[in-house]
Amino acid sequence: MSPRVWLVTGANSGLGLALVEHALAQGDQVIAAIRNPASIPDSIKAAKPLTLDLNASDSDIQRAGKAALDIYGRIDVLVNNAGYCLTGYVEEVQDADIKHEFQTNFFGAISLTQSLLPAFRSQRSGYILNLSSVAGIDGHPPFAMYNASKAALEAMTEALHTELLPFNVTALIIEPGYFPTNFWSSADASRIPPARLTGAYPETDSLFNTMPKKKLEEKQVGDRRKAVARIFELVSGTGHYAQQSVNTKFVRVVLGPDAGTRIRSKLKLILENVDGTEEVWRSTNMDEETLEKYARGEY
Ligand SMILES: NC(=O)c1ccc[n+]([C@@H]2O[C@H](COP(=O)([O-])OP(=O)(O)OC[C@H]3O[C@@H](n4cnc5c(N)ncnc54)[C@H](OP(=O)(O)O)[C@@H]3O)[C@@H](O)[C@H]2O)c1
Ligand SMILES: *[C@@H]1O[C@H](CO)[C@@H](O)[C@H](O)[C@H]1NC(C)=O
Ligand SMILES: *[C@@H]1O[C@H](CO)[C@@H](O)[C@H](O)[C@H]1NC(C)=O
Ligand SMILES: *[C@@H]1O[C@H](CO)[C@@H](O)[C@H](O)[C@H]1NC(C)=O
Ligand SMILES: *[C@@H]1O[C@H](CO)[C@H](O)[C@H](O)[C@@H]1NC(C)=O
Numbered sequence: 001m002s003p004r005v006w007l008v009t010g011a012n013s014g015l016g017l018a019l020v021e022h023a024l025a026q027g028d029q030v031i032a033a034i035r036n037p038a039s040i041p042d043s044i045k046a047a048k049p050l051t052l053d054l055n056a057s058d059s060d061i062q063r064a065g066k067a068a069l070d071i072y073g074r075i076d077v078l079v080n081n082a083g084y085c086l087t088g089y090v091e092e093v094q095d096a097d098i099k100h101e102f103q104t105n106f107f108g109a110i111s112l113t114q115s116l117l118p119a120f121r122s123q124r125s126g127y128i129l130n131l132s133s134v135a136g137i138d139g140h141p142p143f144a145m146y147n148a149s150k151a152a153l154e155a156m157t158e159a160l161h162t163e164l165l166p167f168n169v170t171a172l173i174i175e176p177g178y179f180p181t182n183f184w185s186s187a188d189a190s191r192i193p194p195a196r197l198t199g200a201y202p203e204t205d206s207l208f209n210t211m212p213k214k215k216l217e218e219k220q221v222g223d224r225r226k227a228v229a230r231i232f233e234l235v236s237g238t239g240h241y242a243q244q245s246v247n248t249k250f251v252r253v254v255l256g257p258d259a260g261t262r263i264r265s266k267l268k269l270i271l272e273n274v275d276g277t278e279e280v281w282r283s284t285n286m287d288e289e290t291l292e293k294y295a296r297g298e299y
Contacts, residue, residue: 014181065115
Protein backbone atom coordinates (compact mmCIF):
# COMPACT_ATOMS: atom_id res chain seq x y z
CA MET A 1 0.00 0.00 0.00
CA SER A 2 1.29 3.47 -0.88
CA PRO A 3 1.69 5.91 1.99
CA ARG A 4 -1.19 8.20 2.88
CA VAL A 5 -0.90 11.82 1.70
CA TRP A 6 -1.84 14.57 4.15
CA LEU A 7 -2.44 18.26 3.49
CA VAL A 8 -2.24 20.23 6.73
CA THR A 9 -2.81 24.00 6.89
CA GLY A 10 -1.09 26.08 9.56
CA ALA A 11 1.68 23.47 9.52
CA ASN A 12 4.42 25.66 10.99
CA SER A 13 3.05 25.89 14.52
CA GLY A 14 1.16 24.23 17.37
CA LEU A 15 -1.22 21.38 16.62
CA GLY A 16 -0.58 21.52 12.87
CA LEU A 17 3.17 21.22 13.29
CA ALA A 18 2.82 18.38 15.81
CA LEU A 19 0.50 16.55 13.41
CA VAL A 20 2.90 16.91 10.47
CA GLU A 21 5.82 15.66 12.60
CA HIS A 22 3.75 12.68 13.74
CA ALA A 23 2.49 11.73 10.27
CA LEU A 24 6.02 11.96 8.81
CA ALA A 25 7.38 9.81 11.63
CA GLN A 26 4.73 7.18 10.78
CA GLY A 27 5.96 7.07 7.19
CA ASP A 28 3.15 9.10 5.59
CA GLN A 29 3.64 11.87 3.04
CA VAL A 30 2.73 15.40 3.99
CA ILE A 31 2.09 18.67 2.20
CA ALA A 32 2.68 21.42 4.74
CA ALA A 33 0.64 24.55 3.96
CA ILE A 34 2.01 27.71 5.52
CA ARG A 35 1.52 31.38 4.77
CA ASN A 36 5.15 32.35 5.19
CA PRO A 37 7.51 29.86 3.47
CA ALA A 38 10.44 31.20 5.50
CA SER A 39 8.76 29.94 8.69
CA ILE A 40 8.86 26.22 7.85
CA PRO A 41 10.53 24.45 10.79
CA ASP A 42 13.50 22.12 10.28
CA SER A 43 11.64 19.24 11.95
CA ILE A 44 9.29 18.94 8.96
CA LYS A 45 11.80 19.40 6.14
CA ALA A 46 10.67 16.06 4.70
CA ALA A 47 7.26 17.57 4.00
CA LYS A 48 6.46 19.37 0.72
CA PRO A 49 5.83 23.05 1.44
CA LEU A 50 2.80 24.84 -0.02
CA THR A 51 2.42 28.59 0.36
CA LEU A 52 -1.12 29.39 1.44
CA ASP A 53 -2.57 32.48 3.09
CA LEU A 54 -6.18 31.83 4.00
CA ASN A 55 -6.89 35.55 3.93
CA ALA A 56 -6.56 35.36 0.13
CA SER A 57 -9.22 35.30 -2.55
CA ASP A 58 -11.27 32.20 -3.24
CA SER A 59 -9.51 31.73 -6.61
CA ASP A 60 -6.03 32.03 -5.07
CA ILE A 61 -6.88 29.45 -2.41
CA GLN A 62 -8.48 27.09 -4.93
CA ARG A 63 -5.37 27.42 -7.12
CA ALA A 64 -3.18 26.43 -4.16
CA GLY A 65 -5.46 23.44 -3.54
CA LYS A 66 -5.06 22.27 -7.14
CA ALA A 67 -1.27 22.75 -6.91
CA ALA A 68 -1.29 20.60 -3.76
CA LEU A 69 -3.14 17.83 -5.61
CA ASP A 70 -0.48 17.85 -8.33
CA ILE A 71 2.35 17.17 -5.86
CA TYR A 72 1.52 13.50 -5.20
CA GLY A 73 -1.48 13.13 -7.52
CA ARG A 74 -3.84 12.63 -4.54
CA ILE A 75 -4.68 13.77 -1.05
CA ASP A 76 -6.07 11.31 1.48
CA VAL A 77 -6.42 13.55 4.51
CA LEU A 78 -7.14 17.27 4.37
CA VAL A 79 -6.70 18.98 7.74
CA ASN A 80 -8.17 22.49 7.89
CA ASN A 81 -6.12 23.38 10.95
CA ALA A 82 -4.99 27.00 10.41
CA GLY A 83 -6.96 29.44 12.47
CA TYR A 84 -6.72 32.00 15.20
CA CYS A 85 -8.80 33.56 17.92
CA LEU A 86 -9.87 37.20 17.61
CA THR A 87 -10.24 38.75 21.05
CA GLY A 88 -12.82 41.44 21.71
CA TYR A 89 -16.36 42.22 22.84
CA VAL A 90 -19.07 42.33 20.18
CA GLU A 91 -19.58 46.08 20.57
CA GLU A 92 -15.89 46.80 20.17
CA VAL A 93 -14.55 44.50 17.46
CA GLN A 94 -14.16 46.12 14.07
CA ASP A 95 -15.66 44.97 10.82
CA ALA A 96 -12.27 44.39 9.10
CA ASP A 97 -11.07 42.23 12.01
CA ILE A 98 -14.28 40.18 12.06
CA LYS A 99 -14.03 39.60 8.30
CA HIS A 100 -10.40 38.54 8.64
CA GLU A 101 -11.36 36.10 11.41
CA PHE A 102 -14.12 34.53 9.32
CA GLN A 103 -12.03 34.55 6.15
CA THR A 104 -9.25 32.62 7.91
CA ASN A 105 -11.27 30.22 10.06
CA PHE A 106 -14.28 29.66 7.80
CA PHE A 107 -14.36 30.96 4.21
CA GLY A 108 -10.73 30.08 3.51
CA ALA A 109 -11.25 26.52 4.73
CA ILE A 110 -14.29 26.21 2.49
CA SER A 111 -12.38 27.42 -0.59
CA LEU A 112 -9.60 24.94 0.03
CA THR A 113 -12.04 22.09 0.69
CA GLN A 114 -14.01 22.89 -2.46
CA SER A 115 -10.88 22.76 -4.60
CA LEU A 116 -10.27 19.18 -3.43
CA LEU A 117 -13.79 17.75 -3.26
CA PRO A 118 -13.91 16.51 -6.89
CA ALA A 119 -10.71 14.54 -6.27
CA PHE A 120 -12.01 13.17 -2.97
CA ARG A 121 -15.27 12.10 -4.59
CA SER A 122 -13.66 10.29 -7.49
CA GLN A 123 -11.12 8.64 -5.23
CA ARG A 124 -13.98 7.33 -3.05
CA SER A 125 -11.97 7.50 0.11
CA GLY A 126 -10.42 10.07 2.37
CA TYR A 127 -10.86 12.33 5.36
CA ILE A 128 -11.57 16.03 5.73
CA LEU A 129 -10.78 17.12 9.27
CA ASN A 130 -11.84 20.58 10.36
CA LEU A 131 -10.21 21.98 13.47
CA SER A 132 -12.95 23.64 15.43
CA SER A 133 -12.80 24.25 19.16
CA VAL A 134 -14.77 23.55 22.28
CA ALA A 135 -15.61 27.25 21.84
CA GLY A 136 -17.59 26.37 18.72
CA ILE A 137 -20.18 24.84 21.06
CA ASP A 138 -19.51 26.52 24.37
CA GLY A 139 -17.89 29.90 23.80
CA HIS A 140 -17.32 32.76 26.22
CA PRO A 141 -16.69 36.50 26.06
CA PRO A 142 -14.46 38.14 24.94
CA PHE A 143 -14.19 35.61 22.11
CA ALA A 144 -17.59 36.02 20.41
CA MET A 145 -16.23 36.16 16.87
CA TYR A 146 -13.92 33.18 17.30
CA ASN A 147 -16.89 31.30 18.74
CA ALA A 148 -19.09 32.38 15.84
CA SER A 149 -16.52 31.45 13.17
CA LYS A 150 -16.04 27.99 14.65
CA ALA A 151 -19.79 27.49 15.09
CA ALA A 152 -20.22 28.30 11.38
CA LEU A 153 -17.48 25.81 10.53
CA GLU A 154 -19.19 23.14 12.59
CA ALA A 155 -22.58 23.73 11.01
CA MET A 156 -21.02 23.46 7.56
CA THR A 157 -19.03 20.36 8.43
CA GLU A 158 -22.07 18.54 9.78
CA ALA A 159 -23.81 19.08 6.46
CA LEU A 160 -20.71 18.12 4.49
CA HIS A 161 -20.40 14.94 6.56
CA THR A 162 -23.84 13.86 5.36
CA GLU A 163 -23.25 14.98 1.75
CA LEU A 164 -20.05 12.96 1.45
CA LEU A 165 -21.26 9.69 3.04
CA PRO A 166 -22.31 8.21 -0.33
CA PHE A 167 -18.77 8.84 -1.63
CA ASN A 168 -17.02 7.10 1.27
CA VAL A 169 -15.38 10.40 2.24
CA THR A 170 -15.45 11.26 5.93
CA ALA A 171 -15.72 14.91 7.07
CA LEU A 172 -15.15 15.37 10.80
CA ILE A 173 -15.02 18.15 13.35
CA ILE A 174 -12.04 18.09 15.70
CA GLU A 175 -12.96 19.75 18.97
CA PRO A 176 -9.89 20.42 21.15
CA GLY A 177 -9.86 21.94 24.61
CA TYR A 178 -6.81 23.77 25.96
CA PHE A 179 -3.48 22.81 24.36
CA PRO A 180 -0.50 25.15 24.85
CA THR A 181 0.54 26.42 21.39
CA ASN A 182 0.91 29.91 19.89
CA PHE A 183 -2.88 30.08 20.00
CA TRP A 184 -3.13 32.20 23.15
CA SER A 185 -0.29 34.56 22.30
CA SER A 186 -1.86 35.24 18.92
CA ALA A 187 -5.24 35.76 20.62
CA ASP A 188 -3.53 38.19 23.02
CA ALA A 189 -1.97 40.01 20.07
CA SER A 190 -5.38 40.40 18.43
CA ARG A 191 -6.76 42.42 21.37
CA ILE A 192 -8.38 45.76 20.55
CA PRO A 193 -6.08 48.78 20.98
CA PRO A 194 -6.85 50.62 24.26
CA ALA A 195 -7.83 53.79 22.37
CA ARG A 196 -10.80 51.97 20.84
CA LEU A 197 -12.14 50.43 24.05
CA THR A 198 -15.41 51.77 25.48
CA GLY A 199 -14.41 50.93 29.05
CA ALA A 200 -17.86 49.40 29.54
CA TYR A 201 -16.64 45.79 29.62
CA PRO A 202 -14.15 43.94 31.85
CA GLU A 203 -10.52 44.56 30.87
CA THR A 204 -8.77 41.70 29.11
CA ASP A 205 -5.15 42.72 29.90
CA SER A 206 -4.58 40.14 32.61
CA LEU A 207 -6.61 37.38 30.98
CA PHE A 208 -3.72 35.97 29.00
CA ASN A 209 -1.39 35.90 32.02
CA THR A 210 -3.79 34.34 34.48
CA MET A 211 -5.38 31.77 32.16
CA PRO A 212 -2.32 29.54 31.55
CA LYS A 213 -1.46 29.65 35.29
CA LYS A 214 -5.00 28.64 36.19
CA LYS A 215 -4.89 25.76 33.70
CA LEU A 216 -1.59 24.59 35.18
CA GLU A 217 -2.94 24.72 38.76
CA GLU A 218 -5.96 22.70 37.64
CA LYS A 219 -3.63 20.29 35.81
CA GLN A 220 -5.90 20.79 32.83
CA VAL A 221 -3.22 21.07 30.17
CA GLY A 222 -3.52 19.21 26.89
CA ASP A 223 -0.50 17.48 25.33
CA ARG A 224 -0.56 18.30 21.63
CA ARG A 225 1.52 15.21 20.84
CA LYS A 226 -1.25 13.05 22.28
CA ALA A 227 -3.95 15.04 20.45
CA VAL A 228 -2.31 14.49 17.07
CA ALA A 229 -1.64 10.82 17.88
CA ARG A 230 -5.41 10.40 18.39
CA ILE A 231 -6.06 12.11 15.04
CA PHE A 232 -3.60 9.79 13.33
CA GLU A 233 -5.18 6.75 14.99
CA LEU A 234 -8.58 7.86 13.77
CA VAL A 235 -7.44 8.06 10.16
CA SER A 236 -5.48 4.80 10.31
CA GLY A 237 -7.98 2.83 12.43
CA THR A 238 -5.30 2.05 15.02
CA GLY A 239 -4.72 2.59 18.76
CA HIS A 240 -7.79 3.98 20.52
CA TYR A 241 -9.71 3.74 17.25
CA ALA A 242 -9.04 0.03 16.98
CA GLN A 243 -10.84 -0.50 20.29
CA GLN A 244 -14.39 -1.84 20.30
CA SER A 245 -15.45 0.65 22.98
CA VAL A 246 -14.77 3.71 20.81
CA ASN A 247 -17.64 4.47 18.47
CA THR A 248 -16.13 5.66 15.19
CA LYS A 249 -19.29 6.81 13.41
CA PHE A 250 -19.61 10.24 15.05
CA VAL A 251 -18.91 13.55 13.34
CA ARG A 252 -17.32 15.14 16.44
CA VAL A 253 -13.86 14.22 17.70
CA VAL A 254 -13.54 15.72 21.18
CA LEU A 255 -9.99 16.08 22.56
CA GLY A 256 -9.35 16.94 26.22
CA PRO A 257 -11.31 16.41 29.46
CA ASP A 258 -12.01 20.16 29.52
CA ALA A 259 -13.58 20.00 26.06
CA GLY A 260 -15.64 16.89 26.87
CA THR A 261 -17.05 18.21 30.14
CA ARG A 262 -17.77 21.70 28.76
CA ILE A 263 -19.63 20.31 25.75
CA ARG A 264 -21.57 17.99 28.03
CA SER A 265 -22.71 20.81 30.31
CA LYS A 266 -23.57 23.04 27.35
CA LEU A 267 -25.79 20.31 25.92
CA LYS A 268 -27.44 19.87 29.31
CA LEU A 269 -28.14 23.61 29.39
CA ILE A 270 -29.68 23.50 25.90
CA LEU A 271 -31.86 20.58 26.97
CA GLU A 272 -32.95 22.49 30.10
CA ASN A 273 -33.67 25.50 27.90
CA VAL A 274 -35.89 23.47 25.58
CA ASP A 275 -37.61 21.64 28.47
CA GLY A 276 -38.11 24.85 30.47
CA THR A 277 -39.90 26.62 27.63
CA GLU A 278 -41.98 23.76 26.21
CA GLU A 279 -45.23 25.62 26.88
CA VAL A 280 -44.00 28.38 24.56
CA TRP A 281 -42.68 26.28 21.69
CA ARG A 282 -45.77 24.07 21.77
CA SER A 283 -47.98 27.13 21.23
CA THR A 284 -47.07 28.34 17.73
CA ASN A 285 -48.55 25.82 15.27
CA MET A 286 -51.58 26.72 13.17
CA ASP A 287 -54.89 25.68 14.74
CA GLU A 288 -57.26 23.44 12.74
CA GLU A 289 -59.20 26.34 11.23
CA THR A 290 -56.08 28.26 10.12
CA LEU A 291 -54.55 25.06 8.82
CA GLU A 292 -57.57 24.49 6.57
CA LYS A 293 -57.28 28.06 5.23
CA TYR A 294 -53.57 27.49 4.66
CA ALA A 295 -54.31 24.29 2.75
CA ARG A 296 -56.74 26.24 0.55
CA GLY A 297 -54.04 28.89 -0.07
CA GLU A 298 -55.99 31.56 1.87
CA TYR A 299 -53.55 32.12 4.74
N1 LIG B 1 -4.45 25.36 21.20
C1 LIG B 1 -5.68 25.30 21.66
O1 LIG B 1 -5.92 25.34 22.86
C2 LIG B 1 -6.81 25.18 20.70
C3 LIG B 1 -8.07 24.88 21.23
C4 LIG B 1 -9.15 24.74 20.38
C5 LIG B 1 -8.97 24.88 19.03
N2 LIG B 1 -7.75 25.17 18.51
C6 LIG B 1 -7.65 25.31 17.05
O2 LIG B 1 -6.56 24.56 16.58
C7 LIG B 1 -6.08 25.12 15.37
C8 LIG B 1 -4.56 25.25 15.46
O3 LIG B 1 -4.24 26.19 16.46
P1 LIG B 1 -2.94 26.08 17.38
O4 LIG B 1 -3.41 25.93 18.76
O5 LIG B 1 -2.00 25.12 16.82
O6 LIG B 1 -2.40 27.61 17.26
P2 LIG B 1 -1.09 28.23 16.62
O7 LIG B 1 0.13 27.61 17.21
O8 LIG B 1 -1.29 29.70 16.77
O9 LIG B 1 -1.17 27.84 15.07
C9 LIG B 1 -2.10 28.45 14.21
C10 LIG B 1 -1.67 28.23 12.77
O10 LIG B 1 -2.64 28.85 11.89
C11 LIG B 1 -1.93 29.64 10.96
N3 LIG B 1 -2.70 30.77 10.43
C12 LIG B 1 -3.27 31.77 11.12
N4 LIG B 1 -3.83 32.66 10.27
C13 LIG B 1 -3.60 32.20 9.01
C14 LIG B 1 -3.90 32.66 7.71
N5 LIG B 1 -4.56 33.82 7.48
N6 LIG B 1 -3.51 31.92 6.64
C15 LIG B 1 -2.83 30.77 6.83
N7 LIG B 1 -2.51 30.29 8.04
C16 LIG B 1 -2.88 31.00 9.12
C17 LIG B 1 -0.73 30.14 11.73
O11 LIG B 1 0.25 30.62 10.84
P3 LIG B 1 1.32 31.74 11.33
O12 LIG B 1 2.32 31.04 12.19
O13 LIG B 1 1.87 32.25 10.02
O14 LIG B 1 0.55 32.77 12.08
C18 LIG B 1 -0.32 28.86 12.46
O15 LIG B 1 0.40 28.02 11.60
C19 LIG B 1 -6.81 26.45 15.19
O16 LIG B 1 -7.85 26.29 14.25
C20 LIG B 1 -7.37 26.71 16.57
O17 LIG B 1 -8.54 27.49 16.51
C21 LIG B 1 -6.67 25.32 19.33
C1 LIG C 1 -7.12 40.32 4.34
O1 LIG C 1 -7.55 40.48 2.99
C2 LIG C 1 -8.27 41.67 2.75
C3 LIG C 1 -8.83 41.59 1.35
O2 LIG C 1 -7.81 41.37 0.41
C4 LIG C 1 -7.36 42.86 2.99
O3 LIG C 1 -8.07 44.07 2.77
C5 LIG C 1 -6.86 42.80 4.42
O4 LIG C 1 -5.93 43.85 4.64
C6 LIG C 1 -6.21 41.47 4.74
N1 LIG C 1 -5.94 41.43 6.17
C7 LIG C 1 -4.81 41.01 6.66
C8 LIG C 1 -4.66 41.11 8.13
O5 LIG C 1 -3.92 40.56 5.96
C1 LIG D 1 -13.51 3.89 2.06
O1 LIG D 1 -12.45 4.72 2.53
C2 LIG D 1 -11.53 4.07 3.36
C3 LIG D 1 -10.51 5.08 3.87
O2 LIG D 1 -10.92 6.39 3.76
C4 LIG D 1 -10.82 2.96 2.59
O3 LIG D 1 -9.97 2.28 3.47
C5 LIG D 1 -11.87 2.01 2.03
O4 LIG D 1 -11.22 1.08 1.19
C6 LIG D 1 -12.91 2.77 1.21
N1 LIG D 1 -13.98 1.88 0.82
C7 LIG D 1 -14.39 1.77 -0.43
C8 LIG D 1 -15.55 0.83 -0.64
O5 LIG D 1 -13.90 2.39 -1.36
C1 LIG E 1 -20.87 30.03 20.90
O1 LIG E 1 -21.49 29.42 19.77
C2 LIG E 1 -22.53 28.52 20.07
C3 LIG E 1 -23.06 27.94 18.77
O2 LIG E 1 -22.38 26.80 18.44
C4 LIG E 1 -23.64 29.23 20.80
O3 LIG E 1 -24.61 28.27 21.22
C5 LIG E 1 -23.07 29.94 22.03
O4 LIG E 1 -24.09 30.71 22.59
C6 LIG E 1 -21.90 30.81 21.66
N1 LIG E 1 -21.37 31.34 22.91
C7 LIG E 1 -21.11 32.61 23.09
C8 LIG E 1 -20.70 33.02 24.46
O5 LIG E 1 -21.17 33.42 22.20
C1 LIG F 1 -15.04 21.17 6.58
O1 LIG F 1 -14.96 21.50 5.42
C2 LIG F 1 -15.23 22.86 4.87
C3 LIG F 1 -16.18 23.80 5.43
O2 LIG F 1 -17.11 23.29 6.23
C4 LIG F 1 -15.78 22.38 3.83
O3 LIG F 1 -16.65 23.08 2.98
C5 LIG F 1 -16.42 21.51 4.60
O4 LIG F 1 -17.60 22.14 4.77
C6 LIG F 1 -15.69 21.28 5.96
N1 LIG F 1 -14.67 22.11 6.07
C7 LIG F 1 -14.92 23.16 6.79
C8 LIG F 1 -13.82 24.14 6.70
O5 LIG F 1 -15.96 23.26 7.40
